[in-house]
Amino acid sequence: MSNETLSSQTEPEIKVGPNPDGSFDPVLTDKDLEKCGRRWKMAVMGFNYETQLAPSVIFAEADALRKIYADDEEGYKRSLENAGRYFNVTPPVGGLLLGAALAIEDKQHNQGLEAVNDLKVGLMGSMSGIGDSILWTLVPTVMGSIAAYMAQEGNPVGIFLWLAVGLVIFWWSLNNWKTGYKFGTSLITTLADKIPVFTEAMSVLGLTVVGALIPSVVSITVGLTFTMGDVTLNFQEGILDMIMLGIMPVLATWIVYVLIKRRVNLIAIIVAIIVISMVCSAFGILV
Template sequence: MNKTPVLTKKDINKAAIRWMGMAVNTYTYQYQQAGSIVYSLGPALRKIYDNDDEYVASLNNHFNYFNTHPWMASMVLGAVLGIEDEGGIDAKEAVQSFKIGLMGPMAGIGDSLIWVLYPTIMGSIAGYMALEGNMTGILIWLLLNIIFMFVRVKLFHLGYRSGTKLISTLGDKLNLLTESMSILGLVVAGALIPSVVKISTPLKYTSGESVTEIQSILDQIFPFMLPVLATIIAYKLIKSGKISVTILILMIVVLSMICAAFGILA
């Protein structure tokens, strides 16, 4: 049963801001982000439902399992408010199905684009500029994060206006975008290896009066072979789950000191 929407732009903004501040702060193994959703949407749902029983039923419905990338969740939760604002409590089942259907694709996009690609690029740029004594990269990164806060609010509004049409609008484009961002992230990370990972060897091979640098031979076979091999090994160790990132960093530091002391690596 359709009803007259009651939420205003201010209500949507409030829900978006509450979500940004609480997205994963109530994270649990059983319900994941459900508690944060209830906190974020609570005031808006109270305005939608005058009836206490309907309001409680809606909150309980949102206290079901949900987990996706916090930034991309803004669009999903905005759409949820649009669905409930128009359909009322009768849309309860559709709301949960809608959330479950989109949380996987949205997580794929967010993880590839925001968790991997964005910090890899900006972190490398900021780190490289910092090594040169320039803090511009860090300031740009900070400014972009502030801008993205406004973008996340806009995503809430986009979702609210789209409602269930969000699925038909995005459709198969979600899977294509997820795969494209994953590939792009790997390409960018690979391209950054030579400029970020600095490993070379000063070892030389002597045959009679001929002295050959091992590093020059490696560069002829595969440029930046040592940085690439080191990155692959580190990735394999992390992916295995047997070694934590902290332990891996300590191993790299110790190994670097030993190899530098014996003149193996530079």
């Protein structure tokens, strides 16, 4: 059996839509998006330290994706696999991004999965920055202070003010899937010829974001020092940092990436990291 025949059996072809440009007619309604919003409210319940909120994305979008791929079982499976990739965002603003991604998939099906993933990876950092600074910090701090002061003065309005703020954020997070979906639809209909450029830009942005995350998430400091006479050289500051700041986190991330690409068991990788860290710390190699 030839490799080409084997490939065609293991990798079913991506279906092309009936429209002249190969796209499909959108099928999702406001009710579908509202359901996604309700299921997304359970987002944090699916959090894990491997793919973060990816299980929550699958849970929120499963029924909508089933409707999109009603007659394409393989397409549905591919879509769920794509939805299961690493994703993390401030939950109240997540619907904006996921709604836009869902609009792309509703129109292009599996043909748009790359654009969907690039959009999510490229914008989840900036969306989280907005969500964290405004919804998690600014609004609760300002409105909470006002409500607390009013309550302290014996004014019962403070209680209802704080409840109202929470309800507004809750309502908005339920309905912003529809706002995001409209943006995604506009992106496809008005900028259809620029989708490849947009995808490429999101890919570059996504790689930049992921690259910037490495030194902020992975912390490795070498504690070795060399002494010659009155001169003491710190290996981390005197050598490694001179080569490139954050070189050890980048190197460690690259090694883990290679191991994962070679399908090494994740549990084995985690155990190895813990053991190596403990041994190196005991001997003063890492601090």
